[in-house]
Amino acid sequence: MDYRDELDAFVRYLRVNRGLSEHTVRAYDGDVADCLSMLADRGVHSLRDVGIDDLRVWMASRSRSHSRSSMARKVVSIRAFFAYLAEHGMIDADPASALKTPKIPSVLPAVLSERQARDLMDTVDRDAESDASTDAAGAVDPSGGSIDSGDGKRTVKGRSDHAVAPDHAAALDHAVALRDAAIVELLYATGIRVAELVSLDVADIDFSTHTVRVTGKGNKQRVVPFGVPAAKALAAWLEQGRPVVPHGRSGGVDSGRAGGSSADGGGIAGDAAFLGVRGARINQRVVRQVVHRSAARAGVPDISPHALRHSAATHMLDGGADLREVQEMLGHSSLQTTQRYTHVSIEQLIERYDQAFPRA
Template structure:
C-alpha cells in the first residue's frame, strides 16, 4: 500500500461513523452502479475523505451538515497547500458527484455542491510525432532486433501465469518478440487505442474480415475501431509465427503476450514504445503519445472531429477538441518557419 493510500485509510477510519458509512456507500455506488474504474474510485474516495476530514475540523459530525461554505473552504485550503489547477478541478468534480448522489439518496436535503465552480484546468498540448516519425517508430520492430529496455524497477516483467521461460528462437525463424512489438505499435498508432485497451485485447476481438478491433474502453463502453492493412499483416504474422512460440496453458485468449506467456501488461508496453523511440533517436514518446499522434494526423488528414471522438472512445467532444489546438499550433509553426511575412 502506498503512503497516500495508508493516509487516506487512516483518515477514513478517524471519521465519525455516519461519515464513514457515506464514504463506503459512495464508493460502492461508483464501482457497481457507475461502473467507474478502480483508479477513479480511489481518486474520488480520497477526495471525499479529505473533504469530510476538513468538514469535521470545521465542526461537522454528519454528512448532512455539509454546506457550500465548507466545500469552498476545503477547496481554498487545497489551493493554499499548493494543489495544481487540474487537481482542484478533479476535487471539485468529486465533491459535485458526491453531493448529487447524497441528495438523491437522502443523505443531504439539498444538492449543496450544485453551484460549486471549479478552476478551469490548464491543458498542456500533448507531444505529437510527425507522420514520418510515427511511421518509422511503428516499422522499427520489423527492421531491427528489439532494443534492450531497462528492467521494471518493481522486478516484474509480465503478468505471468506460471514458470514459463522466454522462448528460444531457432536460427532463421522470426523473433516472436519483434512480431509482438510490431503488433503493439501498429495498434497503438493505427487505431489510437489506449495502452490498457491494447493490452486487454483478446484474439477474438480481432475481426479479420472487416479489419476492425472490438475495444472495451473506460466505463465498460465498447466500441469498434478500424485498422489498416499494415496492422493486419502484423497481426497475421504474430498469430501465425509469434504467439504460438510464447503461449503457455495459462495464456488464455490474450492477444498480446509477454515473453513468459502472460498477458502483456501496460508497464511493459510503455517500456517497449520508449525503447524503440530511443533506439531511433526520436523524441521521448509513450503509448499515449502515439494516441495523440494518431488523433492529430487523422484531423490533419481531414477526418471529422466527431468521427475521431468515436474512434478514441471519448465520452465528451471537449476531450477530442484539444487535438484541433495541436493542429493549429503545428500550422503556426510551419507558417513562422516558411512564410516570408511571418
C-alpha cells in the same frame, strides 16, 4: 464522523447505476474518503453538518500539494457524492453545489510529425524482422542481464527459477520484438488508450474487416479500424510470437485495465491479445516502457502511448478526416475534447507556412 455506509452506497451506485470502470470508482472512493477524513479531523461530526466553507477549507489545504487537474477531479468526486446524498434524502441540502472546479490551463497535446511517426513504425518493424538476438523491448544481449517480462517481473537468462534454454531464449527474444512491433503499430493505427490495449482479447481482433473491438471508459464498447501495416504486425505476433510465450493466469497484471469485471486482472491470460514473457496479460507499465524504448531506438522525441494517440488523431485530421469520425475512433464522449487536435493541426499548418511561404 461516521460516513462509511453512505460512501459504500455511493460507490455501489457508481459501479452499478452509472457503469463506471473500477479504476474510476476507486478514484471517486479515494477522493471522497480523503475529504471526509479531513473534515472529521476538523471536528465535523455528521455529513448533515458539512457546509460550503468546510469544503473550501479542504480545497485550500489539498491545493498546496496537488495539481489543478488533480483538484478538478477531486472536486468532481465531492460534488457527485453530495449530490447523490441530497438526491437520496441522506442530507437536507447539497453543500457542494456551489463548489467551483479549478480552471485547468489548456495545454496542447504533444504529437509526432508524420515523418517521425513513420520513422518510429519503420524502426519497430525492422526490429521485429531482425535476428532473434536483437535487444528489442528490453531483451538483453547474450552477455547477461534480464528480460522485461511484460507482467512486471524480470527474468535473468539462464539464472531464473525456470532456466531458459539458449535456443528458446532466442525465440522468446524474437517473440518480444514481434509483440512490441504489434503494440506500437496498433496504438498508432487506432489511437486507442493504453488501458484499452492491455484489455484486448484475441477475439476482439477481426482480420477480415481490419477492426478491433475496444472496451473503453465507462465500459463502453466501440469498433476501431486499423490499416495493413498494423494488420501485418498483429498477424506476425499472433501467429509466430505469441505461441512461443507460455500461457498462464493474469492475476498479476496492472489493475488499471479498462472494462468491467476483469479490471482487476482476472480472467484467463490465454485469451489476452498481448502477453508478458511469463505468460500473464501484459500491464500498462510495460507498454509504456516499450513505447519509450522504441522512440529512443528510432531517434524520435521521447513519447508516451498517449502521445501516439494524440499523433494518430492529429494526422487523421491533417489528412482530411471529419472531426466526428475522429471523436468516434478515440471514444471521446465530448466533441470538445477532440477539438484540441484541430488546434495542433492549425499550429503545424502555421509553422509549415512560415517555413515554406516566401512572404510569410
